[in-house]
Amino acid sequence: MYGWHGKIARIDLTRGSWRTEDPDIGILKKFIGGRGLAGFYIRNTITLDWNHPQMPLLLFTGPLVNTRSPTSGRMTFMSRSPLTGTVGDASVGGSFGFQLKKAGFDGIVISGKSSRLCGIEITDNDIRIVDASHLKGREIGAVNSLLKDKGATAVIGPAAENGVLFSSIIVDRHYAAGRDGIGLSFAAKNLKYITVKGTQKTSVFDPVALSSAKEDVFRLAAASPVLLGEFGISRFGTGALYDLMDARRMMPTDNFQKTRFDRALKMNAYAFKKQYAPKKTGCRGCHILCKKIAGHRTSMPEFETMSHFSALLGNADINAVVAANRVCNDMGMDTISAASTLACFSEITQRKLSPKEIVSLLTDIGKKQNRGVELGRGAVKYAISCGRSELAMAVKGLELPAYDPRGAYGMALAYAVSSRGGCHLRAYPVSHEILRKPVATDRFSFSEKARMIKIGEDLNAVADSLTACKFIFFAASLEEYARIYTAVTGIKTSAQDLFAVGERICYNERMMNAANGFTEKDDDLPSRFFTMAGDQNSGVRIGPIDRDAFLTARSNYYMARKLNKTGMPVSAVAQNLGLAPIEKISDVSNYRK
Amino acid sequence: MFQITENKLIKSGLVDPDAPLMGSLDAHLEWNRTHDKIFALEILFKQLNINALIFSQPAEPYRSIIDYLAETSNGTITPTDCETRTFIHDLPVAFELSPDAIVPLLKVRKCVIIPGHGIITYGMVGLEQAYVTFSSVCFACFVKFFVDFLFLTKKRQMDNKFGQVFDRVIQTLDPPVSFNGSLTKGPFKSKKHIYKAIQEAGRLVVEHRLVDSYFGNISFSDGQTLYISQTGSSLDQLKDAIDPCPLNGSSCAPITASSELPTHLKIVQHAGGKAILHGHPKFSVILSMDCDVENCRCRDKCHVKCPHERSVREIPIVSGEVGSGPFALYNTVPKAIREHQGVIVYGHGVFTAGKTDFNRPFQDLVQIENICRTEYFNRIRLYSE
Numbered sequence: 001m002y003g004w005h006g007k008i009a010r011i012d013l014t015r016g017s018w019r020t021e022d023p024d025i026g027i028l029k030k031f032i033g034g035r036g037l038a039g040f041y042i043r044n045t046i047t048l049d050w051n052h053p054q055m056p057l058l059l060f061t062g063p064l065v066n067t068r069s070p071t072s073g074r075m076t077f078m079s080r081s082p083l084t085g086t087v088g089d090a091s092v093g094g095s096f097g098f099q100l101k102k103a104g105f106d107g108i109v110i111s112g113k114s115s116r117l118c119g120i121e122i123t124d125n126d127i128r129i130v131d132a133s134h135l136k137g138r139e140i141g142a143v144n145s146l147l148k149d150k151g152a153t154a155v156i157g158p159a160a161e162n163g164v165l166f167s168s169i170i171v172d173r174h175y176a177a178g179r180d181g182i183g184l185s186f187a188a189k190n191l192k193y194i195t196v197k198g199t200q201k202t203s204v205f206d207p208v209a210l211s212s213a214k215e216d217v218f219r220l221a222a223a224s225p226v227l228l229g230e231f232g233i234s235r236f237g238t239g240a241l242y243d244l245m246d247a248r249r250m251m252p253t254d255n256f257q258k259t260r261f262d263r264a265l266k267m268n269a270y271a272f273k274k275q276y277a278p279k280k281t282g283c284r285g286c287h288i289l290c291k292k293i294a295g296h297r298t299s300m301p302e303f304e305t306m307s308h309f310s311a312l313l314g315n316a317d318i319n320a321v322v323a324a325n326r327v328c329n330d331m332g333m334d335t336i337s338a339a340s341t342l343a344c345f346s347e348i349t350q351r352k353l354s355p356k357e358i359v360s361l362l363t364d365i366g367k368k369q370n371r372g373v374e375l376g377r378g379a380v381k382y383a384i385s386c387g388r389s390e391l392a393m394a395v396k397g398l399e400l401p402a403y404d405p406r407g408a409y410g411m412a413l414a415y416a417v418s419s420r421g422g423c424h425l426r427a428y429p430v431s432h433e434i435l436r437k438p439v440a441t442d443r444f445s446f447s448e449k450a451r452m453i454k455i456g457e458d459l460n461a462v463a464d465s466l467t468a469c470k471f472i473f474f475a476a477s478l479e480e481y482a483r484i485y486t487a488v489t490g491i492k493t494s495a496q497d498l499f500a501v502g503e504r505i506c507y508n509e510r511m512m513n514a515a516n517g518f519t520e521k522d523d524d525l526p527s528r529f530f531t532m533a534g535d536q537n538s539g540v541r542i543g544p545i546d547r548d549a550f551l552t553a554r555s556n557y558y559m560a561r562k563l564n565k566t567g568m569p570v571s572a573v574a575q576n577l578g579l580a581p582i583e584k585i586s587d588v589s590n591y592r593k
Numbered sequence: 594m595f596q597i598t599e600n601k602l603i604k605s606g607l608v609d610p611d612a613p614l615m616g617s618l619d620a621h622l623e624w625n626r627t628h629d630k631i632f633a634l635e636i637l638f639k640q641l642n643i644n645a646l647i648f649s650q651p652a653e654p655y656r657s658i659i660d661y662l663a664e665t666s667n668g669t670i671t672p673t674d675c676e677t678r679t680f681i682h683d684l685p686v687a688f689e690l691s692p693d694a695i696v697p698l699l700k701v702r703k704c705v706i707i708p709g710h711g712i713i714t715y716g717m718v719g720l721e722q723a724y725v726t727f728s729s730v731c732f733a734c735f736v737k738f739f740v741d742f743l744f745l746t747k748k749r750q751m752d753n754k755f756g757q758v759f760d761r762v763i764q765t766l767d768p769p770v771s772f773n774g775s776l777t778k779g780p781f782k783s784k785k786h787i788y789k790a791i792q793e794a795g796r797l798v799v800e801h802r803l804v805d806s807y808f809g810n811i812s813f814s815d816g817q818t819l820y821i822s823q824t825g826s827s828l829d830q831l832k833d834a835i836d837p838c839p840l841n842g843s844s845c846a847p848i849t850a851s852s853e854l855p856t857h858l859k860i861v862q863h864a865g866g867k868a869i870l871h872g873h874p875k876f877s878v879i880l881s882m883d884c885d886v887e888n889c890r891c892r893d894k895c896h897v898k899c900p901h902e903r904s905v906r907e908i909p910i911v912s913g914e915v916g917s918g919p920f921a922l923y924n925t926v927p928k929a930i931r932e933h934q935g936v937i938v939y940g941h942g943v944f945t946a947g948k949t950d951f952n953r954p955f956q957d958l959v960q961i962e963n964i965c966r967t968e969y970f971n972r973i974r975l976y977s978e
Contacts, residue, residue, distance in 0.1 A: 219679050222918030223852045225824050229917055230854050231838075231845040243846035270843050432718045436825040436849055439721045439807070447594075448619045448719055451644040455717045458642060479682070479702065496700035499642035556620035 003063030014112030033062030093283030103198030151197025157332025250407025259534030331366030458502030779950030866946025
């Protein structure tokens with residue numbers, strides 16, 4: 001078999017056993033790998049509670065991983081989100097996916113629950129479940145140091161062990177599978193870490209064709225200002241977007257009460273670079289190298305983290321941003337949700353947080369102490385407990401990232417309809433609304449955006465399944481990646497054939513959410529965005545979003561996505577896409593209570 | 594949106610009035626007009642994940658050129674200019690206007706040529722994307738047609754049909770570029786004046802067809818700031834599409850600046866240019882691809898590493914690719930432009946620079962294109978004798 005190994009491991013932590021299975025090639029063609037294949041393997045259990053022993057935790061790579069395909073070192077973690085109740089996945093870089101593939105596996109399905117805190121150690125076709133009781137409560141950096149000879153690592157920190165709903169998994173010490181509270185899915189299985197290393201190669205069908213297609217992608221990447229340009233993410237990290245969000249007056253500030261942070265110019269990527277002189281690094285198989293790491297293994301904050309730990313909290317202390325990022329990485333918490341929860345707390349209590357308080361509250365959350373107990377449940381549950389649900393800036397329970405939707409209407413629609421809630425990466429319209437690729441679109445209009453968002457979702461579902469980094473699609477397209485897929489797997493395909501796979505993956509996710517009770521009511525934005533204006537004092541005036549225009553665009557999206565008028569999946573469409581109905585196998589929990 | 598796109602197509606000389614059929618799909622499919630092919634084209638929206646489409650016969654001379662290249666192709670036209678190499682790779686040809694013939698090709702590429710009927714291009718983020726591809730197809734075919742003709746003429750391998758089409762095509766070419774006016778004179782008093790001067794120069798470059806579509810770029814440096822057109826901007830529509838770029842790198846806001854920013858910066862820093870123009874004038878691009886070196890060890894790599902010193906009447910021709918890769922043109926253009934009125938980049942376009950305003954660079958751009966056009970036909974005459 002080319003591209004895939006054709007081998008998936010099923011680990012049962014209750015029994016402490018594992019076995020392998022060979023997925024049918026038809027399934028691989030239909031779902032590819034990564035997010036798509038994980039979605040296939042979870043669909044029949046998706047109505048179980050997130051902490052039910054039979055709720056699987058899935059780790060999947062794609063056919064391009066461990067080949068010379070550009071930007072293909074990523075992988076997906078998936079389970080049902082402990083934070084939101086939606087399908088919960090996180091794409092992550094580093095070297096874990098690469099090593100998993102080298103160890104001979106396309107993916108791993110973990111079910112059951114270990115009786116004691118355990119670790120999973122994978123080497124070349126072999127899996128060991130080991131006791132990890134001695135690591136209980138240990139921070140991620142310390143655990144990584146202890147595991148350094150065991151290959152790539154995926155580790156949870158004290159936050160997940162303490163039940164923080166926005167816990168993350170940290171790969172290779174610096175790369176976060178951050179969103180959805182996926183770290184808690186490890187903890188639910190009493191799983192502290194997974195390590196993996198291997199020596200196997202992935203067979204490539206046509207290395208010459210791969211080389212030629214790769215050259216096309218490299219040429220496009222070189223022509224991309226945002227990737228490899230003078231001010232691009234290769235030089236400055238993803239923080240390069242910070243100044244642009246300021247210039248476009250769409251930087252979420254003070255819990256989205258404003259869209260401009262007046263001290264942004266002192267908190268930009270240039271300032272971080274000057275102060276910390278970080279070095280360039282990146283995921284395996286990537287030439288963009290957007291990850292920045294400074295001395296003492298200090299990860300430079302990614303764009304979302306930079307923005308939310310500064311503007312969203314009104315914080316102008318650059319060192320506090322780095323410290324907050326460090327606490328989140330050590331404790332294992334999603335920086336977007338953590339910062340957003342603190343911003344919600346700040347607004348509800350009408351108390352501006354000092355840099356010191358930001359860091360200490362984060363530590364409290366991770367350790368489940370003091371105020372951290374209530375804040376560790378995320379912005380929505382915290383705001384509801386205070387009777388101020390309208391102040392949680394989240395969609396479907398997932399806190400919003402650092403693009404204010406009033407400054408980009410495609411982004412507004414994308415947030416609302418995203419299958420994992422307040423996520424910028426499902427459709428990623430920032431590409432055309434802000435970064436002008438492949439062409440610029442009017443960011444203050446919903447016109448034509450419904451189908452654009454649907455197409456963007458399909459594209460990114462494919463990227464997450466191949467797997468490839470979404471950033472490369474600021475420059476390349478599925479036209480080039482279809483050639484790469486064919487060269488690697490030997491399966492003849494086209495850009496449009498891959499889009500059809502993307503459509504299936506996205507529809508499957510809508511079906512899973514529908515099975516868990518999500519409806520059109522959940523495809524919505526916090527009311528603030530329809531009633532409160534953003535920045536009005538400079539050239540660009542950021543007004544509230546017109547509610548009727550938004551609802552029309554959402555209806556148009558349902559039509560483009562082939563859902564019914566209330567956003568629910570249609571069985572005939574599902575059947576055409578090769579998706580069987582999802583049967584409920586347990587009572588549905590109400591995650592919004 | 595239909596009207597804006599149609600006007601742009603007509604203004605650029607790519608189509609005749611009333612020729613383009615355009616479709617746009619959001620919740621519902623809309624067309625700019627009725628047409629007997631709408632039924633066939635609707636199927637494309639059903640079978641492809643697209644949201645916009647342009648179907649049109651191109652205007653002359655593109656129509657004759659594209660039909661000839663398509664009819665004599667084996668199903669794919671492969672131009673080797675920079676736009677094609679980077680963005681559209683190659684151009685598929687369908688020999689009938691039917692969904693069965695077209696859909697498989699559009700599943701792979703963003704365009705298809707149907708000789709005798711026209712070009713279909715699509716967008717996934719709107720009509721503008723379809724327009725850019727349409728324009729690139731026309732540009733790429735124009736360049737390939739004239740490059741091939743000169744090559745075969747030199748080799749004495751010209752056939753009658755190509756010759757007849759060539760004779761017809763040159764009757765419909767735009768006249769040589771002529772410009773007797775002047776642009777706003779520098780030095781400019783304020784940022785506002787700089788923006789106006791950039792917009793004026795950009796508009797003239799487009800009006801004189803020295804660049805196509807959303808390609809080309811323009812900048813002016815003043816003190817510690819370089820003002821440059823944004824990536825993917827149309828040079829005749831630069832209002833709100835100019836990025837101020839601090840020369841000390843203290844802000845990443847110009848992350849949306851033109852992909853040629855590194856070249857502009859290096860010209861400013863090392864060649865003393867302040868007002869920089871970059872267009873894609875066709876005959877300059879065509880002539881840059883005419884090379885007499887036999888058995889060159891770098892054949893097929895001309896665009897990245899030509900080992901020879903080449904020029905057209907003392908205007909240097911250099912290799913180099915778009916952006917910032919290892920073979921990027923910022924390694925070659927700034928050095929070459931220091932002592933010359935401009936530089937031609939192989940298969941790509943022309944850079945010119947001035948010290949105080951855009952008068953000199955614009956005049957140089959016009960002059961270089963006219964020199965290349967004259968030289969092209971001189972070579973045809975020479976080798977036809």
